Amino acid sequence: MFRFVAVRLVQGLLVLLAIYAVTFFLVAATPGSPFSTERAIRPEILAQIEAFYGYDKPVGERFVTSVSNALQGEFGPSAVYANRSVTDIIAESFPVSLKLGSLALGLALFLGIPVGIIAAVRQNSWLDYVPMSVSMAGICLPTFVMGPLLALVFGLIFELLPVAGWFGPEYVILPALTLGLYYAAYFARLTRGGMLEMLNQDWVRTARAKGVSESTIVWKHCLKGGLIPAITFLGPALAGIISGSFVVETIFQIPGLGQWFVKGALNRDDFLILGLTVLFAALIVVMNLLVDIVQVALNPRLKYE
Numbered sequence: 001m002f003r004f005v006a007v008r009l010v011q012g013l014l015v016l017l018a019i020y021a022v023t024f025f026l027v028a029a030t031p032g033s034p035f036s037t038e039r040a041i042r043p044e045i046l047a048q049i050e051a052f053y054g055y056d057k058p059v060g061e062r063f064v065t066s067v068s069n070a071l072q073g074e075f076g077p078s079a080v081y082a083n084r085s086v087t088d089i090i091a092e093s094f095p096v097s098l099k100l101g102s103l104a105l106g107l108a109l110f111l112g113i114p115v116g117i118i119a120a121v122r123q124n125s126w127l128d129y130v131p132m133s134v135s136m137a138g139i140c141l142p143t144f145v146m147g148p149l150l151a152l153v154f155g156l157i158f159e160l161l162p163v164a165g166w167f168g169p170e171y172v173i174l175p176a177l178t179l180g181l182y183y184a185a186y187f188a189r190l191t192r193g194g195m196l197e198m199l200n201q202d203w204v205r206t207a208r209a210k211g212v213s214e215s216t217i218v219w220k221h222c223l224k225g226g227l228i229p230a231i232t233f234l235g236p237a238l239a240g241i242i243s244g245s246f247v248v249e250t251i252f253q254i255p256g257l258g259q260w261f262v263k264g265a266l267n268r269d270d271f272l273i274l275g276l277t278v279l280f281a282a283l284i285v286v287m288n289l290l291v292d293i294v295q296v297a298l299n300p301r302l303k304y305e
Contacts, residue, residue, distance in 0.1 A: 003290065004292075007276060007287055008289050008292070009106070011226035012282075012285035012286070012289065015281070016069070016278060016281055016282060016284060017142045017285060019273065019277065019278070019281045020066075020067065020070065020277070020278055020281075021063070021067075021160040022299070023273065023274055023277045023278075024063055024066060025059070026061070027270045027273055027274070028059050028270075029085075030065075030268065034053075034079035034080055034267065034268045034269055034270060035049055035050065036080070037053040043073050049097075053076075053077070053079055053271075066274065070274070070278060072273075073087065074087060074270040074277070075087060075271050075272075075274055075275035077271065078269055078271060078272050079268075079269050079270060079271055079272070080267045080268075080272070081269075085149070086271050086272050086274075086275035086276075087275070088219075089260055089272065089275075090257070090260075090275060090276070090279060092255075093255060093256050093257045093259075093260060094256075094257055094279075095256045096166065096254060096255055096257075097242055097249070097256035097258065098242055099172070100175055100176060100179070100241075100248075100249075100254065100256060101153075101179070101238075101241035102171060102176075102242070103176040103180070103241035104131060104176045104178075104180040104183065104241050105180070105183070105237070105238060105241050105242075106180075107176060107177070107180030107181070107184065108179075108180045108181075108182075108183035108184040108186075108187055108237075109187060110240075110251065111180070111181070111184040111186075111187075111188070112135075112183070112184035112185065112186065112187025112188040112191060112230070113187055113191050113227070115131045115135070115184075115191075115192075116187065116188040116190065116191025116192040116193075116194075116195065116230070117191060117192075117195055117218070117223075117226070118131070118188065119131050119132055119188070119192045120191070120192045120193075120195030120196045120199060120226070121195070121199070121214075123214035123219055124194065130190075131188060132188070132189065132192065134185075135184075135185040135188040135189050136146065136185070136189070137183055137185075138182060138184065138185030138190070139182075139185045139186060141182075142182075142252075142268060143179065143182055143245060143247045143248050144246075144247045144251070145179065146178050146182065146250055147174070147175070147178040147247065147251040147252065148246055148251060150174050150177055150178055151163040151251070151252070154174060155174065157220035160175050161173050162174075163265075164250065164252055164253040165252075165253055166253070166254050166255055171252075174252060175248050175249070175252040175254055178248050178252075179241060179245055179248055182243065185239055185278055186233060186237070187230050187233070187236075187237075190229040190230045190232075190233055191227065191229070191230045193229055194220075194225065194226040194227060194228055194229040194230065195226035195281060197225075198221075198225045199217075199218075199222055199226075199265075204217055204221070204222065207221065213286075224298040225244075225298070227298060228295055228298060231291055231294055231298065232295065233293060234287070234291055235284065235288040235290065235291035236287065236288070238283075238287045239280065239283035239284040239287045242282045242283060245258050246258040246259075246261055252261065257276065259281075260272060260276060261276055264276060
C-alpha cells in the first residue's frame with residue numbers, strides 16, 4: 001500500500017505540474033492584461049505596475065518563478081484586488097465552500113445511496129420506477145434552475161428560509177439542498193446499477209437457493225461491491241462540491257470559492273486563476289487517491305497496483 005500511495009502521489013504531482021503549465025501558458029497567451037482598463041494609464045506608470053507584478057520579464061522566466069512560488073504554497077498577489085494575496089483569498093473563502101460542500105455531500109449520500117439500494121432490491125416496482133424517474137429529472141435539472149425554484153418556493157412564496165447571504169445556519173439550507181439533491185440523483189442511479197450487477201451474479205442465486213435470507217445477501221454480501229460505482233464517483237464529486245459551485249454560490253450570494261473562479265476569469269486576474277486551478281486539481285488528485293484506497297478495502301480482489 002505504501003508503494004501504491006507513493007507512486008500515485010508522484011503521478012499526482014506530475015499531473016498538477018502539467019495542469020499548472022497549461023493554465024499558465026494559456027493565460028499568458030490571452031490578449032490584454034489585468035491592467036487593461038477603459039481609462040488610459042500613463043506608460044511610465046503602467047511600466048512600474050507591470051514590473052511590480054513581474055510582467056516585464058519573459059514568459060519562460062515568469063513561469064519558473066511562478067512554479068517555484070507555488071511549490072512553497074504562495075501564488076503571488078492578486079493583480080486586481082489591492083493588498084490581497086491569492087493565498088489570503090483562498091484561506092478566507094475555502095472554509096465557506098468546505099462547510100457548504102460537506103453538508104451538501106452528506107445530504108447527497110444520505111439520500112442517494114439508500115434510494116439506490118431500495119430501487120435495486122425492489123427492481124421493476126414502484127419503489128424502483130418512482131425514485132429513478134425523480135433521479136433522472138434531478139440529473140437533467142441543472143442547479144441554475146433548481147436553485148431559483150427552491151428560492152422561489154421556500155423563500156418568496158412560503159417565506160420559510162432566506163434566499164441570499166451567509167449569516168447563520170438557516171442560510172445554508174437552500175444552497176445545500178440545491179447542491180445535495182443534484183448529486184444525490186447521481187449517487188442513487190450509480191448505487192442502483194452497482195447493486196443490480198451484484199444481485200444478478202450466479203453466486204447470489206446459489207445463496208438464495210440454499211435459503212440465505214435476502215437481508216443477509218444484500219447487506220453482508222452485495223453491499224460492498226454494489227457501492228463501488230458510487231465510490232468511484234465520490235472523488236470528483238467531493239472535489240467539485242467542496243471547491244464551490246459557481247452557480248449556486250452566485251445565486252445565493254455565498255462568499256465561497258465559486259465567486260472567485262468567475263471574478264478571476266472576468267477580471268483577467270492571472271495569479272488568482274492559477275491558484276484556484278491548482279487547488280481544484282489538487283483536490284481531485286487527493287480525492288481520487290482516497291477513493292482508490294477505499295475501493296480496494298471494499299473489494300479485496302483489487303490490488304494496490
